[in-house]
Amino acid sequence: MSEFVIRKSLEPAYTQLALNGSEGPLADERVRRAVARALDRKELARIVLRPLGLPAEPVGSHLALAGQAAYADNSGALGEQDAAEARALLADAGWVPGGPVTEQKKTEKAAGSKGRKGDSAEDGRPGAGGTYVLGDDDKPAGVGRAPAQDPKDHARKQEQQAGTRPGAFTDEQAARNLDGRQYAGRGGLPGAYAPKGTAAPAGAAAGVLAKDGKPLTLRFVVPSGAGSESLRLVADRIAQMLRRIGVRTDVTKVSDESYFKDHIASGQYDLALYSWPASAFPATDARPIYAKPVPAADGSLSIEQNYTRVGTDQVDQLFDQALSTLNEDEERSLVRKADARIWAAAGSIPLYQRPQLAAARIGLANTGAFGFQTPVYEDMGFLKKGAKPSASPSKSR
Known part of the structure; x- marks a missing residue:
């Protein structure tokens, strides 16, 4: 590579996190x-x-990039990073940490459901049937799991390992005795035990969030191709950030060929990363990307290019007004207002401009990574012997 130089710029396109608002938890704007x-x-x-x-x-705009006349950072309509506010929004939407998760029925499990029956409610024990137990069944596919055991044998084994005396209280028996009076003289402390399924108090460390017996888990699809390492790295970091507020993600790698067609365009995802190019005419070119989906004549949903399925009447009206005006300043103002409403709806979150890298032979002028600049082909060529290239390819001669 000694004969080549890498020329770098920011591509006129940005990468975004898309949130599918058509179904599931992300259909609620508060969760998005x-x-x-x-x-x-x-x-x-x-x-x-x-x-x-x-x-x-x-990137601070969905509709323009820095350097374009229509660009303005409208991310303030959504707000800056705030984990406490994020947890408050989830709580307002009914997703609480430590909430009980209802297990699937045996018939559902036999039909191929991923849910499992934890504490059976059929035996009538207090706290049974309503608690999600984190353990072997939470391991990823392919990881070894402990064989099933008879509950009685398992309890006896625990007593033998712990040296429990005959007649000593189990955790379940302790849960029945909330005032702790039966622990007198047995070494137990009153109030030291709580019933299974007790929700964590406000302000507790983030754990599994649940609502209506279901955990809050989002499907995160990423491409698996060799050129998508940066996207997978960003997806992993996003998953870590969401874990801090109690949101679990199921990251799935899919082939590049099926990534967009079979997942993004068809709506088979909750979270996804993909890019949009910048446009010199955002009022025209960006409208189908953010237009509110409407029912089609055949009963399906017409989404145009809005793969997040999130839109509002107000955004559509602002685009329509921007298209109808002949005043450039008014058009830019309307586009910026539309962008602010798009931020507030939280269907897509712009992250960063894509990098643009090009390898060029040393001495070759005016070619490489152009960014927003327009290539001038008649200016491209090799430098005269002994001439030094300019730091900017566009200024080299």
């Missing part, structure tokens, strides 16, 4: 906003751009 408020967009931009020596600034 919570996910967005949990993200440190500056950190995500640094992960991709700083190693390349490029400015690591997050």
Whole structure:
């Protein structure tokens, strides 16, 4: 590579986190906003751009990029990263940490459900049937799991290992005796035990969030191709950020060929990363990307290019007004207002401009990574012997 130089720029396109608002937890705007408020967009931009020596600034607009006349940072309509606010939004939507998770019935499990029956409610024991027990069944596919045991044998084994005296209280018996009077003289402390399924109090450390007996888990699809390492790295970091507020993610790698067609376009995802190019005419080109989906004549949902399925009447009206005006300043103002409403709806979260890298032979001028600049082909060529190339390819002669 000694004969080549890497020319770097920011591509006129940005990578976003898409949130599918058509179904599931993300159909609730409060949950989408919570996910967005949990993200440190500056950190995500640094992960991709700083190693390349490029400015690591997050994108502040869906409809224009820095340097374009219509650009304005409207991310304030959503708010900055705030984990406490994110947890509050989830709690307002009914997702609480430590909440009980209802297990699937045996018939559902036999039909192929991933749910498992934890504490059976059929034996009538207090606290049974309503608690999600984290353990072997939470391991990923392919990881070894302990064989099933008879509950009685398992209890006797625990007593033998712990040296429990005959007649001593088990945790379940302790749960029945909340005032602790039966522990007098047995070495137990009153109030030291709580019934199974007791929810964590407000302010407790983030754990599994649950609502209506279901855990809050989001499907995160990422491409598996060799050129998508940065996307997978960003996805892993996003998963870590969401874990801090109690949101679990199921990251699934899919082939590049099926990534967009079989998952993004068909709506088979909750979270996904993909890019949109910048446009010189955002009022025209961006409208189908953010238009509110409407029912089609055949009963299906017409989404145009809005793969997040999130839209509002107000955004559509602002785009329509921007298209109808002949005043450029008014058009830009309307586009910026539409962008602010798109941020507030939290269907897509712009993260960073894509890096643009090009290898060029040393001495070849005016070619490489152009960014927003338009290539001038008649100016491209080899430098005269002994001439030094300019730092900017566009200024070399």
